[in-house]
Amino acid sequence: xxxxxxxxxxxxxxxxxxxxxxxxxxxxxxxxxxxxxxxxxxxxxxxxxxxxxxxxxxxxxxxxxxxxxxxxxxxxxxxxxxxxxxxxxxxxxxxxxxxxxxxxxxxxxxxxxxxxxxxxxxxxxxxxxxxxxxxxxxxxxxxxxxxxxxxxxxxxxxxxxxxxxxxxxxxxxxxxxxxxxxxxxxxxxxxxxxxxxxxxxxxxxxxxxxxxxxxxxxxxxxxxxxxxxxxxxxxxxxxxxxxxxxxxxxxxxxxxxxxxxxxxxxxxxxxxxxxxxxxxxxxxxxxxxxxxxxxxxxxxxxxxxxxxxxxxxxxxxxxxxxxxxxxxxxxxxxxxxxxxxxxxxxxxxxxxxxxxxxxxxxxxxxxxxxxxxxxxxxxxxxxxxxxxxxxxxxxxxxxxxxxxxxxxxxxxxxxxxxxxxxxxxxxxxxxxxxxxxxxxxxxxxxxxxxxxxxxxxxxxxxxxxxxxxxxxxxxxxxxxxxxxxxxxxxxxxxxxxxxxxxxxxxxxxxxxxxx
Amino acid sequence: xxxxxxxxxxxxxxxxxxxxxxxxxxxxxxxxxxxxxxxxxxxxxxxxxxxxxxxxxxxxxxxxxxxxxxxxxxxxxxxxxxxxxxxxxxxxxxxxxxxxxxxxxxxxxxxxxxxxxxxxxxxxxxxxxxxxxxxxxxxxxxxxxxxxxxxxxxxxxxxxxxxxx
Amino acid sequence: xxxxxxxxxxxxxxxxxxxxxxxxxxxxxxxxxxxxxxxxxxxxxxxxxxxxxxxxxxxxxxxxxxxxxxxxxxxxxxxxxxxxxxxxxxxxxxxxxxxxxxxxxxxxxxxx
Numbered sequence: 001x002x003x004x005x006x007x008x009x010x011x012x013x014x015x016x017x018x019x020x021x022x023x024x025x026x027x028x029x030x031x032x033x034x035x036x037x038x039x040x041x042x043x044x045x046x047x048x049x050x051x052x053x054x055x056x057x058x059x060x061x062x063x064x065x066x067x068x069x070x071x072x073x074x075x076x077x078x079x080x081x082x083x084x085x086x087x088x089x090x091x092x093x094x095x096x097x098x099x100x101x102x103x104x105x106x107x108x109x110x111x112x113x114x115x116x117x118x119x120x121x122x123x124x125x126x127x128x129x130x131x132x133x134x135x136x137x138x139x140x141x142x143x144x145x146x147x148x149x150x151x152x153x154x155x156x157x158x159x160x161x162x163x164x165x166x167x168x169x170x171x172x173x174x175x176x177x178x179x180x181x182x183x184x185x186x187x188x189x190x191x192x193x194x195x196x197x198x199x200x201x202x203x204x205x206x207x208x209x210x211x212x213x214x215x216x217x218x219x220x221x222x223x224x225x226x227x228x229x230x231x232x233x234x235x236x237x238x239x240x241x242x243x244x245x246x247x248x249x250x251x252x253x254x255x256x257x258x259x260x261x262x263x264x265x266x267x268x269x270x271x272x273x274x275x276x277x278x279x280x281x282x283x284x285x286x287x288x289x290x291x292x293x294x295x296x297x298x299x300x301x302x303x304x305x306x307x308x309x310x311x312x313x314x315x316x317x318x319x320x321x322x323x324x325x326x327x328x329x330x331x332x333x334x335x336x337x338x339x340x341x342x343x344x345x346x347x348x349x350x351x352x353x354x355x356x357x358x359x360x361x362x363x364x365x366x367x368x369x370x371x372x373x374x375x376x377x378x379x380x381x382x383x384x385x386x387x388x389x390x391x392x393x394x395x396x397x398x399x400x401x402x403x404x405x406x407x408x409x410x411x412x413x414x415x416x417x418x419x420x421x422x423x424x425x426x427x428x429x430x431x432x433x434x435x436x437x438x439x440x441x442x443x444x445x446x447x448x449x450x451x452x453x454x455x456x457x458x459x460x461x462x463x464x465x466x467x468x469x470x471x472x473x474x475x476x477x478x479x480x481x482x483x484x485x486x487x488x489x490x491x492x493x494x495x496x497x498x499x500x501x502x503x504x505x506x507x508x509x510x511x512x513x514x515x
Numbered sequence: 516x517x518x519x520x521x522x523x524x525x526x527x528x529x530x531x532x533x534x535x536x537x538x539x540x541x542x543x544x545x546x547x548x549x550x551x552x553x554x555x556x557x558x559x560x561x562x563x564x565x566x567x568x569x570x571x572x573x574x575x576x577x578x579x580x581x582x583x584x585x586x587x588x589x590x591x592x593x594x595x596x597x598x599x600x601x602x603x604x605x606x607x608x609x610x611x612x613x614x615x616x617x618x619x620x621x622x623x624x625x626x627x628x629x630x631x632x633x634x635x636x637x638x639x640x641x642x643x644x645x646x647x648x649x650x651x652x653x654x655x656x657x658x659x660x661x662x663x664x665x666x667x668x669x670x671x672x673x674x675x676x677x678x679x680x
Numbered sequence: 681x682x683x684x685x686x687x688x689x690x691x692x693x694x695x696x697x698x699x700x701x702x703x704x705x706x707x708x709x710x711x712x713x714x715x716x717x718x719x720x721x722x723x724x725x726x727x728x729x730x731x732x733x734x735x736x737x738x739x740x741x742x743x744x745x746x747x748x749x750x751x752x753x754x755x756x757x758x759x760x761x762x763x764x765x766x767x768x769x770x771x772x773x774x775x776x777x778x779x780x781x782x783x784x785x786x787x788x789x790x791x792x
Contacts, residue, residue: 116587167588168539168595171568172552175540175588196588197542200622215733215754219616222544222641266549269556279684285556286694292553296708302643303546306754339683509545560695613781615734615750628778636781638773640734640752643709645698650774658699662773663780667746669714669766 016384017238017448019069027052027072028080035086037068038378039365040481041459042082042092044100045472050074052096053474054082054089055448055459059378061395066384067448069461074102081106088365091484099202114514116195160188167196176510185495190487197514205473210236210310210440210462213470217460218305221477221512223266226252226259227453228477229308231460234449236310239464240441248312249387251429254322255299255307256451257417262291263454263507264410265333270504271407272340275349283336290329297321311440316432319425330418337411350404354489354502357401366485368456368478369413370506372397373405380452391423403505442468453478455508479512527656529602530576533565534655537575539595541582541627547609547641548581559644566651572598577654580631583611584624596631604654607633608647610640638662709771710753713746719764720744721789731760742787748773749781764789 022030037056045051056068072079081104083090094113097103103110160181167175175196181189201220205213210233217232218225230252237244244252265288272280292302298317299307307315340346356366358374371378372395379395381388396412398405444464451458456478463472489502538551554561555568569575572595584592596605607627610616613636614626627633637650652658696703715728725739736750737757758765775781 167591170570171536171538172548172555173540174543174545174548175582175591196591197540197582197585198587198622199542199583199585199617200620204617204620212733215756216616219544222546223549225546269552279688282557283684283687285553286558286691289553289556289558289694293705293708296705296710300708300755301710301753303549303641305640305752335687339687342683511543511545514542557694558696563695610734610750610752613749613778615736615747615752618735633778634776636749636775636778638712638749638751638775638781639771640754642773643706643771645696645703645706645709646771646773648698649772652699653774653776660774660776660780662748662770662775665768665770666785667712667714667748667768667770667783668785669716669768670718 017067017069019071022070022072024072024075024079027070028082028085030070031082031085034068034070038362039086039088040067040367040457041461041474041476042089042096043461043474043476044074044096044102045463046100050077050100050102052079052102053461055461057378057457059376059382061377061382065382067450069448077102078105080104087363091480111191112193112195114195114198116198159183167193174510180496180499182496187490187494187496187499190490190499192483192486194483194510194514197510199515201515202473202475205470205475208470209468210464210470213473214308214310217473217475218308220475220515221453221458221479221509222303222305223263223509224259224453224455224458224477224512226255226304226307227451227458228460228475230256230451231449231458232462232473232475233308233310234451235447235460235462236440236449236464238447238449239445239462240443240447240468241445242311242439242441244312245430246387247428247430250424250427251313251315251317252308252451253387254317254421254424254429255304256453257421257424258291258295258298258322259304260417260452260454261330261333261414262288262295264414265291267410267454267504267507268333268337268340268407270507271350271403271501272346274500274504275346277340277343277346280336280340280343280346283332283339287329287332287336290325290332294322294325294329297325313430316430317425319429322421322425326418326421330414333414337414347404349501350407350505351402352400353403353498354494354505355400355402355492356485356489358399360488361401361485364485364488365481366456367481368453369406369409370456370482370485373409374401375399378457380450380457383450387424388420391420393420403501406505440468444468455479455506455512456482475515477509477512477515479508479510480515482506482508483513524656530604530655533567534577534651535567535569535575536577536579536651537569537572537595537599539578539580539592541580541588541592541612542585542623543582543609543611547611550641550644550647551579551581551608553644554647556644559648561648561651564648564652572596573600575599575603577604577606577651578631579606579608580627580633581608581612582627583617584627584630585622586624587622589624589630592630604634605631606635606637606650606654607631608637608639608642608650610638612636613638616640706771707769710755711768711770712748712751712753712773713755713757713765714768715744715746715785716764716766717786717788719761719789720785720787722787724761724764724789725787727760728757728764731756739787740784743784744787746783746785747781748783749775749778 040057041055094110166177178192269284459476461474612627619625729737
């Protein structure tokens with residue numbers, strides 16, 4: 001029986017990635033069996049026989065950690081409905097319907113996730129230019145009468161008042177639309193749309209070489225440029241059987257930890273802004289700016305674009321600059337954090353706000369500090385192989401699952417990042433570009449890659465043809481996973497003014513969701 | 516001076532002392548927004564130059580636009596622009612907004628000036644807060660435009676690009 | 681709040697003097713490339729154009745057309761032809777007309 005095979009194999013798999021073919025009728029049973037693992041992603045590929053792939057992560061700390069991929073051929077434009085057994089699959093079911101017109105068999109209502117309301121399902125080979133809704137299932141949240149903009153109905157009579165917020169929001173933040181349902185001050189429900197930022201990246205990547213694609217992949221979620229670039233490069237390397245040199249891997253890791261540091265500083269600043277503590281915000285921004293300047297000195301770009309290359313590293317870090325500047329920059333960060341934790345009025349706003357339970361995080365497949373703050377240990381750096389093996393990396397967790405827990409997890413991660421950067425530099429990073437940083441082996445194949453972005457596990461999957469050109473690329477930044485936990489966090493007895501605080505503690509991006 | 520030039524000079528006089536900025540994200544990767552946020556941070560402090568952020572388009576003089584103008588966002592972009600009373604200035608920020616990175620396709624226009632009338636273009640990916648400060652100064656006529664006179668050529672053979680071998 | 685007040689006083693001012701004075705940290709910023717006309721042949725120009733992921737470079741007859749507006753300073757053109765490309769060091773790039781950002785660089789390289 002296929003499912004028994006898979007279950008047995010997933011327990012015995014000594015880390016790494018294993019792929020199984022699962023026939024469509026068996027898929028539901030397999031998903032039930034694999035429910036002990038975390039559903040990390042689900043996506044489809046087009047072709048003569050469309051394929052549905054599910055990526056499962058085994059987050060065990062140890063040699064069993066790794067990924068299992070199930071591949072199922074989709075017949076008759078349908079596949080078994082999975083989100084009833086695995087709620088973590090719902091968003092992806094909607095996305096697959098929008099992108100391919102392939103629906104889950106149950107026929108239950110799907111939400112508008114990726115494409116604007118006035119476009120229909122996007123099929124490979126046809127460019128959608130604003131045709132009318134045809135054949136779309138009933139949407140959970142009704143599309144507006146005017147297709148170009150979203151307006152949620154206002155109901156003052158009755159128990160709940162629903163109003164739209166965005167996509168143009170406060171100054172200096174990304175466009176993001178959410179619908180707030182409230183009974184006064186309390187958040188009854190919250191749903192969000194990011195389709196106004198959908199750039200269709202996965203479609204643009206088709207036909208590109210990996211090196212060409214990396215340019216866009218970094219910009220899928222620019223604040224996770226290193227993580228997304230690394231995940232994608234690792235996917236390409238897995239597909240071609242390339243192994244980057246150890247020095248190149250450590251270079252990537254240095255950049256990834258620098259990325260983590262500045263993102264956590266930025267999240268700290270956003271937390272202060274959301275609670276109205278301007279002095280704290282300024283202190284965090286000073287630390288953030290020093291970290292960004294360190295990035296520029298170390299790698300030639302404030303946001304570390306261009307560091308990851310397919311097969312190796314694209315930039316050689318200035319290790320002396322890092323040794324010289326990091327202690328001071330981290331000192332600023334630490335002093336700001338300590339002062340914040342000593343400020344009771346600040347801590348009070350964070351405590352018991354935006355609570356997520358471990359069960360909620362598990363059911364939705366959340367990743368990163370958001371999940372670790374509920375007690376779930378899961379960190380892509382614990383996956384086997386890679387430069388983190390043997391570093392004795394300590395991944396902090398908390399149990400309260402509130403904003404304060406997420407904040408303290410980020411602070412602990414930052415301390416660990418500083419230690420890791422020092423260790424990686426001492427062990428040696430690349431000293432020049434060109435040979436020595438790695439070259440891709442020729443040929444095609446499929447591969448999965450991952451990296452722990454500041455927001456959580458970033459995944460990428462790629463299929464290359466024999467000339468090494470991309471036929472299907474899948475990008476899954478952590479934001480694409482974690483936004484679905486945002487409404488649960490906002491609903492747990494919070495008021496409006498808590499929403500920006502919770503949003504800062506998640507520190508996600510609309511770009512990473514919309515791609 | 517032509518009427519146009521007179522008007523521009525008047526706007527420069529009017530804006531030169533204090534300017535309110537509304538930001539607009541038409542589909543960026545989120546990094547340009549981070550640099551824009553840092554304009555108000557201690558290292559850059561745009562307030563000392565008379566610039567202020569405002570969330571209300573009604574109070575804004577300048578629209579700071581990032582992203583490649585995704586088509587699904589067009590209506591929101593026009594509404595924000597239309598809500599701003601004149602005189603107003605539109606500044607496009609970053610390579611995406613200026614037509615790089617994303618060629619036009621069914622999802623995106625690829626450049627902000629496909630939809631909004633842009634007055635100042637600030638290149639970069641992302642433009643640093645310093646570049647943004649310079650661009651804002653140019654927009655209000657207080658700083659000189661420099662790029663016109665830069666040929667982007669070099670003759671000295673000993674120069675090397677940092678980061679490449 | 682005393683804690684914050686004292687900390688702030690102790691650290692002092694970090695604000696840049698820019699634009700009144702140059703900012704020291706600016707020299708670490710990535711900047712668009714500068715091209716060496718004498719190293720540019722038609723073939724080199726074509727390779728540079730193909731290497732640019734942002735569409736900032738193209739060849740038109742005997743000039744290299746460089747759209748600074750589209751440039752992301754990613755360095756791929758410099759990696760493609762290091763003898764022909766160096767860094768401009770220019771970060772103050774704002775322009776009040778779009779065409780001012782499109783530069784034409786003559787191809788003065790000799791083939792063969």
